[in-house]
Amino acid sequence: MVTRRYLAAVPVALALLAGPAGAEGVYKWVDDQGRTHFGSTPPTGKKAEKLNAQSSAEPAASGSTGNWQQQLQLSNERRQLARDKVQESSKNQQEANQRCLAARNALDTLDRERPIYRVGGDGEREYMDDGQRQAVREAANQRVATYCR
Numbered sequence: 001m002v003t004r005r006y007l008a009a010v011p012v013a014l015a016l017l018a019g020p021a022g023a024e025g026v027y028k029w030v031d032d033q034g035r036t037h038f039g040s041t042p043p044t045g046k047k048a049e050k051l052n053a054q055s056s057a058e059p060a061a062s063g064s065t066g067n068w069q070q071q072l073q074l075s076n077e078r079r080q081l082a083r084d085k086v087q088e089s090s091k092n093q094q095e096a097n098q099r100c101l102a103a104r105n106a107l108d109t110l111d112r113e114r115p116i117y118r119v120g121g122d123g124e125r126e127y128m129d130d131g132q133r134q135a136v137r138e139a140a141n142q143r144v145a146t147y148c149r
Contacts, residue, residue: 026051096147103143110137 028038029048042048110116116133117125128136 096149100144100148103140103147107137107140107144110140 026038026040027042027048028036028051029043029046030036031046037043038051042050110133115127116136117127120126
């Protein structure tokens with residue numbers, strides 16, 4: 001029973017001992033052969049630079065990229081912009097298809113042999129002659145070439 005108490009206390013003691021060891025810091029120095037070394041205690045008689053392990057990790061976490069919440073927000077904004085772009089592209093394609101269909105229908109109507117007319121300002125029908133019909137047909141062909149790619 002006493003052994004169990006000691007076994008339960010061992011992890012707590014290790015955690016307490018590890019805390020100050022990690023807080024000491026890391027030292028960097030160069031030996032006589034020019035090799036760089038790192039350690040938790042500086043060598044005697046050598047010039048050592050103390051590195052702060054926490055300060056080097058903090059800029060990566062809270063630097064220009066921001067924390068995870070900001071990164072998540074940026075990711076969501078990029079995803080939404082991509083969705084909007086796809087939606088806009090789909091809308092533009094649908095409008096282009098409608099313009100193409102309208103141009104083809106107009107050309108089909110002009111290619112039929114029945115008379116074509118326009119309603120004038122006074123409400124009377126004004127029938128197209130062959131020259132007018134050909135000019136309108138050429139304009140419809142141009143719209144088909146433009147809208148139907």
